[in-house]
Amino acid sequence: MLIYSKDFLKRLRSWTTKHNIHLIADEIMTGFGRTGLPFAHQHAGIEPDFVCLAKGLTGGWLPMSAVLTTNKIYNLFYADFEDNKSFLHSHTHSGNTLAAAVALECLKVLEEENIYSGVDLMEPVLYELMLDVAQKTKRLTNIRNIGAIVAADLVLDKNQQAGRYGYKVFQEAIKLGAFLRPLGNTIYWLPPLNTHKNVLLQLNDITIHAINQAFNH
Template identity: 40%
Template structure:
């Protein structure tokens, strides 16, 4: 049996219809280096989506590899309740000055969804222990995505992921958020005055008093199709939360670690959350780890004599895994030493110009929105009316397939194809990725 035959026989891959594999089988990857992946036949692919947005500094980075190998010979894992270790302690010390103001207590979890679960429980219990047991609900924006465990799914608003499971979910408040490309008020990004904020105001007026926390993807709603929204919207959300005594949970799982040009995306708005979730880029995309980071005020609401039973009883077996912490320490070291954010900012201008020149005027490219190195190409049937393609045509998926033939990993979000590359990508790789992307779009949608 070949590797591929065995894969298809046994493996149930995530987030795909397995029957699609009959015509588009999984690509068996053998190794990776930098922005490149190589399959078992030696074919090369540019990983322009950073392997689900997590690979931050390239595959098989020599320094991160060395840090993990060094740690492996010292301590691979240890229980984190009542125990600690140097890599976790040092990681908190290194991260502290990079965080939005006021965040200083770190809870270790092991993937983005579990950091969201941790944040929700922390917010709920904080309100309970602060004299607000009536605050039992959560608010979120339409088209938000916070992961796929039941709690995280309950604060997500994307039907694609949540529809079937609705009977299992918490009764949260989903208010109309943002769609800047198809602004219902007819505004452009330049003329926007956050008119759509009225959705948040109405939700707070109706449910603010029964809400424990609002959770938000800062600046960028990733899974909704890399929707980018103005910092002012986030600033106003912070104010509303303060006015109503609602905590603000900042889900930086996708947007953190420089993806939007800042270390954490909420910095664009110049405000701080009460709780911040981070994962993905935290370990450079090497190992599953996440952090839920909070303020002194929240920490203190749990800190008391044992007999008060106020402790946060939430745990994961692999919390604080030392190998993941060493990977994260290596990432922070490289980012600082090599001025990665500054260099990525320069590259981001170059990449957007190249993509715009290659595809901006195409009749089926509605817009190419961008922030940091993220560029999202919204494909539409009709550019003038912004009418979407019939989803049954699976345009994005066909372009993905073509791009794979051409050696580019361009896994789409519906009919949005996007670049979200490692921050270390170089100009020749960007040029080649843009070329392959353009050729894939032309092959499916024609040249003009």
């Protein structure tokens, strides 16, 4: 799990613009407050040509996705049918009124309950708790975080390089009630954006126990 710097994103936007290449921002996981702003690309002050959205759009309650684009691109396809330039697209699950209603309520909650501000407060807490895990287990390195995302890599001995220790940590955490789905040997937390600190403390304890158990077996 990589967290791109503002400088990299700005230079990427500049390069794609120079070479007339569309920049697509995949905000399916990061969109709607996960990084502390509505969209992650806003941290760099850039405007992509396309933004892919899902997950947070309905708070995970119902499947729904959307693609945003610029007026310039939209107008390339906006015309009367007879002009044969329309972008015709439909699929089986389009027009889901229930999902749309849930999405509208989720957007309202994000604003009315100041979720974005809460994520800003959660960011340093997540970092400190993951750092605590690293210090107590001696098995984590390269801690990185932004908003309500924090990740770290497991430290493996030479004779452990081929082992699936991330999966072992996952198995131990499940027994204690936490779903720590690993990315290889990278451990990460993506708690709900309105998670209380006492729940994060529980997650901290479970992660420490799971790592210790995984490496002691």
